[in-house]
Amino acid sequence: MSQKILAKDKVDAFLQGLCRDQDLFAPVMKDGKVGWGPVATAAEALWEFSNTEMSPKDFFFPQTECMMRFKNVQGDPQGMIMQAEAPLSRPRVLLNIRPCDAKAFQVLDLIFVQDEMTNDLYWRDKREKTALIGLACNDPCPTCFCTTVGSNPHGETGLDVLLVDLGDHFLAKALTEKGEALVKDLPAAAAGDEGQAAELKKAAEAKIKGGVAMDKVNAREVMELYDAPLWDRVMESCLNCGTCTFCCPTCHCFDIQDETQGEAGRRVRNWDYCMSWLFTMHGTGHNPRGTKKDRVRQRFMHKFKYIPVKRGGEIGCVGCGRCVQLCPVNIDVRKVVNDMNA
Amino acid sequence: MEAIAQKIREAAKRLLSEGKVDVVIGYAKGSVPMREYPYFAYTPEEAENLTWTSFCCNNLALYTIRRPGRMAVVAQGCVSRNLVNLINENQFKREDLYVIGVNSPGMVDRRKVQALFPGKTITEVIEEPEHLLVKGQGFEQRIERKKFLRSNCLTCVQRNPVISDEMIGEKGPEGHGGNIDNVAAPWEKLIPAERWAELQETLKDCIRCYACRDACPLCYCHVCFVDEAQPQWCGKTQDEADVATFHILRAFHCAGRCTDCGACESACPQGIKMRRLTSKIEKDIRELYGYRPGMEIGATPPMSLFRPNDPQDFIK
Amino acid sequence: MFARRRFAVLKNLLEYVGIEPGRLHFSWISSAEAEKFQKTVAAVTEAVKALGPAQHMIKDIRKVA
Numbered sequence: 005m006s007q008k009i010l011a012k013d014k015v016d017a018f019l020q021g022l023c024r025d026q027d028l029f030a031p032v033m034k035d036g037k038v039g040w041g042p043v044a045t046a047a048e049a050l051w052e053f054s055n056t057e058m059s060p061k062d063f064f065f066p067q068t069e070c071m072m073r074f075k076n077v078q079g080d081p082q083g084m085i086m087q088a089e090a091p092l093s094r095p096r097v098l099l100n101i102r103p104c105d106a107k108a109f110q111v112l113d114l115i116f117v118q119d120e121m122t123n124d125l126y127w128r129d130k131r132e133k134t135a136l137i138g139l140a141c142n143d144p145c146p147t148c149f150c151t152t153v154g155s156n157p158h159g160e161t162g163l164d165v166l167l168v169d170l171g172d173h174f175l176a177k178a179l180t181e182k183g184e185a186l187v188k189d190l191p192a193a194a195a196g197d198e199g200q201a202a203e204l205k206k207a208a209e210a211k212i213k214g215g216v217a218m219d220k221v222n223a224r225e226v227m228e229l230y231d232a233p234l235w236d237r238v239m240e241s242c243l244n245c246g247t248c249t250f251c252c253p254t255c256h257c258f259d260i261q262d263e264t265q266g267e268a269g270r271r272v273r274n275w276d277y278c279m280s281w282l283f284t285m286h287g288t289g290h291n292p293r294g295t296k297k298d299r300v301r302q303r304f305m306h307k308f309k310y311i312p313v314k315r316g317g318e319i320g321c322v323g324c325g326r327c328v329q330l331c332p333v334n335i336d337v338r339k340v341v342n343d344m345n346a
Numbered sequence: 347m348e349a350i351a352q353k354i355r356e357a358a359k360r361l362l363s364e365g366k367v368d369v370v371i372g373y374a375k376g377s378v379p380m381r382e383y384p385y386f387a388y389t390p391e392e393a394e395n396l397t398w399t400s401f402c403c404n405n406l407a408l409y410t411i412r413r414p415g416r417m418a419v420v421a422q423g424c425v426s427r428n429l430v431n432l433i434n435e436n437q438f439k440r441e442d443l444y445v446i447g448v449n450s451p452g453m454v455d456r457r458k459v460q461a462l463f464p465g466k467t468i469t470e471v472i473e474e475p476e477h478l479l480v481k482g483q484g485f486e487q488r489i490e491r492k493k494f495l496r497s498n499c500l501t502c503v504q505r506n507p508v509i510s511d512e513m514i515g516e517k518g519p520e521g522h523g524g525n526i527d528n529v530a531a532p533w534e535k536l537i538p539a540e541r542w543a544e545l546q547e548t549l550k551d552c553i554r555c556y557a558c559r560d561a562c563p564l565c566y567c568h569v570c571f572v573d574e575a576q577p578q579w580c581g582k583t584q585d586e587a588d589v590a591t592f593h594i595l596r597a598f599h600c601a602g603r604c605t606d607c608g609a610c611e612s613a614c615p616q617g618i619k620m621r622r623l624t625s626k627i628e629k630d631i632r633e634l635y636g637y638r639p640g641m642e643i644g645a646t647p648p649m650s651l652f653r654p655n656d657p658q659d660f661i662k
Numbered sequence: 663m664f665a666r667r668r669f670a671v672l673k674n675l676l677e678y679v680g681i682e683p684g685r686l687h688f689s690w691i692s693s694a695e696a697e698k699f700q701k702t703v704a705a706v707t708e709a710v711k712a713l714g715p716a717q718h719m720i721k722d723i724r725k726v727a
Binding site: 531533534538539540541542543544545581583585587588590591594597598601602623626627630631634635648649650651652654656657658660661662 | 663664666667668669670671672673674675676677678679680681682683687688689690702705717718719720721
């Protein structure tokens with residue numbers, strides 16, 4: 005794959021090219037918060053930021069998503085009519101996505117698209133039509149711990165192009181065929197660029213202090229971790245709100261409902277969360293995760309034990325640190341995992 | 347603040363070592379700046395972790411609900427008012443509770459501090475008597491504490507605990523000089539269409555994580571109305587009608603009970619100002635029924651009471 | 663009598679968020695007051711008709727995404 009240069013004064017022209025046939029989105033400053041929004045010029049997008057407050061997972065897995073519509077007109081000889089939702093009409097580019105978030109989508113691919121039977125067409129359609137141009141982190145936050153969960157501030161996993169800010173220009177590394185096509189018109193990188201990027205990568209990795217250790221978590225049996233006494237303390241302050249799961253780039257639970265209004269209806273899926281009592285409530289009245297402790301434990305066990313066991317060692321966390329920053333009661337995932345590993 | 351924290355630790359150690367309580371519920375220093383968290387000390391050693399800073403924004407009264415045993419709670423004005431509410435609503439008995447009272451200096455809104463440094467990461471905040479020293483990657487700034495108080499703290503009228511078994515430090519003035527009537531119910535002066543637009547603008551970032559509900563010491567129903575499935579009162583989508591239904595009804599359920607502690611706004615990951623709704627109800631309850639929640643043990647909540655001459659000009 | 667207080671607060675709240683005054687009505691009618699019931703229903707119907715279709719708190723699932 006090729007290594008190209010994107011000069012800073014050529015970014016606008018590059019983005020114009022991208023916008024021609026695609027919708028372009030990037031982190032922007034909105035009401036004092038860093039979030040995702042449509043952009044057309046370099047000035048609209050952010051180039052120096054830690055990360056967006058919420059993850060970009062809603063580009064592929066919207067919080068509310070209509071799956072199909074139906075109509076049931078009394079006496080209509082056609083009977084009930086079901087209509088598929090239109091697929092994404094225009095391809096998209098997510099610019100300046102952080103490597104941790106791109107990695108998260110690859111983890112989610114393992115869950116949404118497993119085999120012929122488990123093949124979420126809503127997720128897949130948007131994934132296939134979206135290109136990811138990452139922006140390497142040269143300055144990770146104190147809450148970042150990507151390097152300890154298999155990701156990296158300059159990570160390439162899941163990206164089509166990785167941009168590395170070298171000061172006066174970006175190194176643009178094409179990582180897939182899709183990425184190659186996006187950067188094909190850019191000039192080739194100079195001799196020293198790759199070396200400079202490697203130095204920045206090393207410096208960024210060194211800035212990540214702390215994190216999680218997983219060796220004993222990996223070695224222990226599921227039930228040993230499940231029955232560990234630590235959950236009694238972890239759950240104490242937990243509010244059982246959805247903040248950690250909703251800001252998380254890898255949390256992906258949902259609830260599907262049919263909504264009807266007269267003769268019309270739609271099937272809709274909404275984000276749901278393991279902290280919710282209702283999420284596991286059975287029609288019988290039995291709730292297999294009936295206590296706060298059960299629900300708190302589920303989140304950490306799912307990410308750090310169940311997913312690794314079922315998905316070939318892949319961890320269900322990319323170390324973005326959003327939940328550490330946003331949890332209203334400061335339940336720090338790093339501390340929880342280190343307690344699991346103690 | 348540190349002197350108060352030290353006294354809280356001493357009181358907690360004494361209560362735990364004398365066996366007066368099973369647990370002391372207070373605040374401990376968070377792993378990120380400006381985010382202290384609810385902490386449960388069961389032993390004198392654990393009591394060493396208790397702290398008292400400008401960022402004790404959770405309402406600890408929440409954790410007394412359905413909790414067996416004898417508990418001590420570190421309580422500033424608003425927390426004590428919510429404890430009184432819970433006693434009045436028969437959630438536990440006064441004698442099962444030991445209140446470690448403390449005057450609130452007003453808590454600081456971390457979003458207001460963060461707004462000074464857009465896009466930058468704050469790595470440390472050091473408490474000084476009237477100031478906060480804010481440090482981050484490549485910057486350091488000393489800010490005046492009282493300019494960054496949470497809005498509900500600015501208009502607080504009860505900084506001292508209304509009940510306490512032991513007072514830590516001196517009692518202080520009850521207010522901060524702000525007048526709630528100048529800021530409560532901000533949409534009253536607008537026409538209906540503008541009000542609805544303001545509501546939508548206020549709620550537009552809501553992700554329905556329910557942190558506001560879950561952080562609130564008033565919300566202790568076994569099953570919340572949004573979690574009812576048969577019938578489903580409130581849709582689960584991001585449609586504006588569903589989001590508004592949740593917020594309007596949540597606010598209404600707090601009528602006559604909300605102490606304006608601000609735990610909802612502090613918990614919200616999206617910075618939503620739900621006090622624009624709750625402050626309207628708080629104001630109405632005060633004006634219509636002359637009631638301030640949580641000020642007195644034994645008071646009957648205004649929604650569980652009536653007077654023959656209650657206002658009724660809206661009834662035809 | 664308890665309901666009177668709750669409705670007073672609810673009515674104020676709904677109007678505060680922009681539901682037009684006149685969409686929400688309260689009346690006290692005994693089971694013996696058939697005429698008052700008839701007149702009240704007619705008056706409510708007329709008042710709400712005059713306001714036209716509700717614009718807020720409406721989720722039209724044919725339109726929403």
